[in-house]
Amino acid sequence: MDNANIKNRLTKDRIVLYAVSLFAGLMAVPLLAILGEVLLRGYEQLSWSFFTEPTPTAYRAMKAIKAGEPIPGGIANGIVGTMLMLAMAALFAVPIGILCGVFLAENPKNRFSQFVSFLTDLLQGTPSVIIGIVVYIWVVVPMKGYSAIAGSVALSIMMLPLIIRSTEETLRILPASLKEAGLALGGNRARVMLRVQLPAAFGGIFTGVLLAVSRVIGETAPLMFTALGCSFIRFAVDKPISAVPLLIWEFFNDPNLQELIWGASLFLLLFVLTLNLTAKYLAKKWNQ
Amino acid sequence: MESVIPILEFKKTCVSYTKQTMAVKYVSAAIDRNTITAIMGPSGCGKSTLLRAVNLMHSLYPNIRVDGEILLGGENILSMEPIDVRRRVGMVFQRPAPFPTMSIYDNVLSGYVLNGIRLSKAEKDATVERCLRSVALWDEVKEVLNKKGTFLSGGQQQRLCIARALAMQPDVLLMDEPTSALDPIATAHIEELMQELQKEVTILIVTHNMGQAMRISSKSMFMYLGELVEYGDTAAMFSNPSDERTKAYLTGKMG
Ligand SMILES: Nc1ncnc2c1ncn2[C@@H]1O[C@H](COP(=O)(O)OP(=O)(O)O)[C@@H](O)[C@H]1O
Numbered sequence A: 001m002d003n004a005n006i007k008n009r010l011t012k013d014r015i016v017l018y019a020v021s022l023f024a025g026l027m028a029v030p031l032l033a034i035l036g037e038v039l040l041r042g043y044e045q046l047s048w049s050f051f052t053e054p055t056p057t058a059y060r061a062m063k064a065i066k067a068g069e070p071i072p073g074g075i076a077n078g079i080v081g082t083m084l085m086l087a088m089a090a091l092f093a094v095p096i097g098i099l100c101g102v103f104l105a106e107n108p109k110n111r112f113s114q115f116v117s118f119l120t121d122l123l124q125g126t127p128s129v130i131i132g133i134v135v136y137i138w139v140v141v142p143m144k145g146y147s148a149i150a151g152s153v154a155l156s157i158m159m160l161p162l163i164i165r166s167t168e169e170t171l172r173i174l175p176a177s178l179k180e181a182g183l184a185l186g187g188n189r190a191r192v193m194l195r196v197q198l199p200a201a202f203g204g205i206f207t208g209v210l211l212a213v214s215r216v217i218g219e220t221a222p223l224m225f226t227a228l229g230c231s232f233i234r235f236a237v238d239k240p241i242s243a244v245p246l247l248i249w250e251f252f253n254d255p256n257l258q259e260l261i262w263g264a265s266l267f268l269l270l271f272v273l274t275l276n277l278t279a280k281y282l283a284k285k286w287n288q
Numbered sequence B: 001m002e003s004v005i006p007i008l009e010f011k012k013t014c015v016s017y018t019k020q021t022m023a024v025k026y027v028s029a030a031i032d033r034n035t036i037t038a039i040m041g042p043s044g045c046g047k048s049t050l051l052r053a054v055n056l057m058h059s060l061y062p063n064i065r066v067d068g069e070i071l072l073g074g075e076n077i078l079s080m081e082p083i084d085v086r087r088r089v090g091m092v093f094q095r096p097a098p099f100p101t102m103s104i105y106d107n108v109l110s111g112y113v114l115n116g117i118r119l120s121k122a123e124k125d126a127t128v129e130r131c132l133r134s135v136a137l138w139d140e141v142k143e144v145l146n147k148k149g150t151f152l153s154g155g156q157q158q159r160l161c162i163a164r165a166l167a168m169q170p171d172v173l174l175m176d177e178p179t180s181a182l183d184p185i186a187t188a189h190i191e192e193l194m195q196e197l198q199k200e201v202t203i204l205i206v207t208h209n210m211g212q213a214m215r216i217s218s219k220s221m222f223m224y225l226g227e228l229v230e231y232g233d234t235a236a237m238f239s240n241p242s243d244e245r246t247k248a249y250l251t252g253k254m255g
């Protein structure tokens, strides 16, 4: 009876294992399909000029298509805009996010920190389009125009909850002995945080920042209300600016430019993938 | 006059983690300057709790209550600023914990950095050498001062932590089972070191190891269920304990 029982349980175990593996495999299908689709359609467009030249006009594109040539130009205006806005967004979001994370990790139980914690969750769940419209009212209207600044404010708001949480969680899992050792030497809390805890948490926080960047890099909706777009390469922070996801949307809306969607998508996808893998690698390295 | 005042004195010191129970109950004891005092007792009897009261570690946790008095050079630390107390009372933890992001050199100096005290390069070099020499680590690490402290062996790390505490020139050094995570050779090293150190600093050490208490301490405390059961000369206590509970513990009849 015992033997049969064990056999029975082993069979059940195996069935569960197969089922789980099957679903895991199924999960991978759409992911691989997307990657494959983008890769197959996009790789042809990837050339040096695709990364160094701005978007072509519809007219130039149409002429090229008629002549059977590849579409000229590229997405350099979008890449520059995306990088500029990401850098500025990180500039806003990293210090504020780290400060909030430190506050939450150090004061887990008071009323105000619970409120901040709740707000962080709320922010994380806020649809990006709403953030876009709010930033439109807060920044675009007073500045009387769309701008890279407005776009980066929207992106930084989206990055905040991720940075706050990764800072808080990394600080929480540091051994208490680290903080105690610092305080036992007579340090005040601020110095111990700055010299001991934050350096020890650097890996986790940096990983969190990378993930936050990869999270917002593909955001389109909030940029439509804030950055608007621009057909040439521009470094001004107070003027409308382009971004790669905005370009994808523009390409989709212009029959002459549709071919460019895939190159731009491939760029975004590879960028996000690289960021994620880097984050994973760093997290692993720092955890050793 | 100064030699008359004990460097450290517990007066009816009580510590409680919860409202209902006390982890340390009415401990009273005076500790003389430049001695080594061992605190013994079964697990959970309140040794660490008593030790951590001395550098006000408990004040980090709002639920923990410390009552009574603890006098440091005659002054009640419970009404002093934690930072001032901790500068004068160093601590070495059970697990060696050099700051993982700092080099050996910076670990020794970390007390100064954490207190916002600036030193010149020459002062820094001198302090690092003096402290590492006093823990007999200098010759082993002088070539690798810029390496991370976590590269060292467990025993070396613990000596580095002692050096780090000594760099602030404390009056009292608290050690919570400092050798329990170390091998016998490293342990012997540190015991030898403590004999030297008591010339400069008063040491209060929690130990599970009776042999260790016997070898290094001049006075011993025996704690049981939060009470200080017996306190006196180590040799006398080991040869002729006055309390039944001490006797049971020393003869291995109590865990
Ligand atoms: N952080 C804490 N919260 C609640 N109770 C604690 C805490 N730390 C220790 N205690 C309790 O206080 C008593 C004494 O603990 P401790 O001082 O660590 O003992 P020892 O160091 O002698 O082994 C034990 O009963 C322990 O369970």
Ligand SMILES: [Mg+2]
Residues within 6 Å of the ligand: B047, B048, B049, B176
């Ligand atoms: Mg203990």
